Amino acid sequence: SQQGEEDPQALSIQEGENATMNCSYKTSINNLQWYRQNSGRGLVHLILIRSNEREKHSGRLRVTLDTSKKSSSLLITASRAADTASYFCATDADKLTFGTGTQLKVEL
């Protein structure tokens, strides 16, 4: 069974807008990661947040983690057409378990 579940399943925005994706998980974690997958490609690691962190930034990415609610969010600010991809959250342990992904489409 999958640990993380992303929401929404699909998101369409205009270039320049912010995109927010959410992830919910079921069990306690040590850390949570976000990955990106361009169409036809493998997943690429974006950012990791540890369970004792509440927020983390990396460039235009902002990730929050609420362990009491077992949820995380990924915010992409000032989105670009090149951000069009699927985004997955993954919870830890020695084997990462991925959610079903959010398909983001950024239109010009």
Next chain:
Amino acid sequence: DAGVIQSPRHEVTEMGQEVTLRCKPISGHNSLFWYRQTMMRGLELLIYFNNNVPIDDSGMPEDRFSAKMPNASFSTLKIQPSEPRDSAVYFCASSFIVVGAGNTIYFGEGSWLTVV
């Protein structure tokens, strides 16, 4: 640095044929993962090796699937006999796992399998 290398990138085969997917992990990594991705089921972990030893194969769908890692630089995923429902993208990934730490997994570009 070379990333995770998978072959073949694309394969079309007939039902009943044997399929072998290959993976070369990133040098120095101690863990290797095989994932399967489909529209219906998303990204599923099939099997996970640590130091060339299978640690968890609970995701392997059935006996038709087998995976080996004879050394630290090579792994195979074999499907015999293949069926149309095996059509999917199969990803190999590797990582240097430190228990309790955040372990980034590096993915290959995938092997796109179509069984007709």
